Amino acid sequence: MPYLLLAGAIVLEVLATINLRLSEGFSRLAPSVLVVVGYLGAFGLLSQVLKAGVPVGLAYGIWAAAGVALVAIVGAVFLGDTQTPVQYGGIALVIAGVLALELGGTH
Template structure:
């Protein structure tokens, strides 16, 4: 499978699991709790397959984590009514910028 597809699957699995973790209310709700387990299973399986293909672990983890953090923050703000302000947006921008620099450094 193409590396970017595996990375996207890992990110979607992780974001889905993390949002479901919040919705599970401390694992007291069955369906979101099952989604947590399945989502993290999908995420780590896709990430493991990506790394097995030779994708650099530092870059894979940086992209996976940065996109996951950004997506969870935005979803939390939009759908879970969690706070999001300019300072938080700047922090996310810096994290994404750091990932881009890692990727640029890998190609040189």
């Protein structure tokens, strides 16, 4: 269950971050509202994940890495952002680092 909440937190964070760009400096109402609601929801869900006992380093690492990767992909696919192979390699390294945190931990 905590990892389902974490997935929800990631989705809300990505939604908020993409709308941060679309808000054009908070000059557009609908995207601006989605930024605030998305981040509040993301942090609320993340706090529930931590309350459920997921270690903070692991939860935040997964949340941050997945968020970075998904925002970069959404930006490239839907917003016309350009990504170089080096940038994709960097995203892969971030994800690999989170995996190392999980796999290297004692269970």
